[in-house]
Amino acid sequence: MLYLTSWEEEGLPEGFKRSWKGYPFEVLDALSADDLIRGGHRSKSVYLTENGVNEAKQLIKKYLNDDQYIDR
Template sequence: MGRDSLLQALTLAMIRLTAWEEKGFDGPVLRAWKGYDWDAIDQLVEEDFIHTEHRWKSIYLTDKGEARADEILNHLEPLLEEKTPNCTKRNGQ
């Protein structure tokens, strides 16, 4: 995995970890602030993992993005537990 792909994956995971649920037009959406690397944000938009508009200060995860973020976090979780056994699991699990 190259540097850009890793940055994109970790950005998506961070977005998922910091997201909150909000009422959207078609039901609930996961929204997060977009204080991440702009190139990574642009790539995530291009690949339909997130949606944002230029003037918005936040983004929301698409269903595809939420699923991919959960895959990434499920892959990372065992690695994190090995390094920091006292860490709190995400979403209170």
């Protein structure tokens, strides 16, 4: 869901995808521990790491079987 609701901010290197932190902290902590997302505890958004983007794309292919979400 983080990937599907992400956006790219101006002023950051291309490919940096940010998403709001509207998910349980336990989930965000686990994703952070696996180096799939990064972001400070005080910020309201996180950004997906390269590993996070790749993992999201694999899950989209597996569960949605729809390439329209892959090249966002």
